[in-house]
Amino acid sequence: MSIIKFLLSKVFLKQIILAVVAIVVLSFIALKWLNMSTNHGDFETVPNLTGKSINLAEVELKDNNLVMQIQDSANYNPDYPKFSVIDQDPKPGAKVKENRKIYLTLNPSGYRQILVPNLEDKTFRLAKSTLEALEFKIGTLTYVDNIGKDIVLGLKHKGSPINPGDKLPKTAVIDLVLGNGKRP
Known part of the structure; x- marks a missing residue:
């Protein structure tokens, strides 16, 4: 039997039709199962x-x-x-x-704590940019007699002196004690 005769035979055509029907039925069953198991349309x-x-x-x-x-x-x-x-x-x-x-x-309980940098003997300009980069706020500037003009002599927070390495909350206000350029 040649291939063309086999492809046109009733037995082969029946098998093809059965295969197509089986695929359609299995696809229908699979889609219904997916709709039920995934709650399709339920949000x-x-x-x-x-x-x-x-x-x-x-x-x-x-x-x-x-x-x-x-x-x-x-x-x-x-x-x-x-x-x-x-x-x-x-x-x-x-x-x-x-x-x-x-x-x-x-929302955490407050701003995170940040280490205070060592700014003593640094210029006010450097201290200001460093503190603002760390998101601290510059408070009151107090000038005392010191030969170094605008040199940081100390840091305070709420009136108390603070040291390098102390931790303060982000956005804390830091007051600076600066030299005024006059001899003591």
Whole structure:
């Protein structure tokens, strides 16, 4: 029997039709199973958790069949209460599947502590740029008799002297004691 006769025979055509029907039926069954197992079309709406406490956020997520995942938080935001949510992913209003993890960034208890650099005998200009780079704020400038004009003689925080290596919160106000260029 030649190949052309075999391809046009009834036995071969029946086999092809059976194979096509089997593929269609199996595809239909697989798609129905996927729809049921993945809850196709069923979504949960992500609530807005910004500014809420961690306990309240956890309750809201459980009510919406979502899972809370806390991410490391290093950026303190004074506009929000301590340990409240300052950011979330996915964003509020997003449609997600049930039991999806919602990543929350919490507001820490305060600014992180930063080491005070050694600025004694440095110029005011250098001290100012160094402190501002570390996100400290320059407070009161006090001048005392010293031959070095605008040379840093000491640092103070809230009236108390501070030493290099002390830790202060970011954005702390540091007062500088400077020389006025006059002999003592």
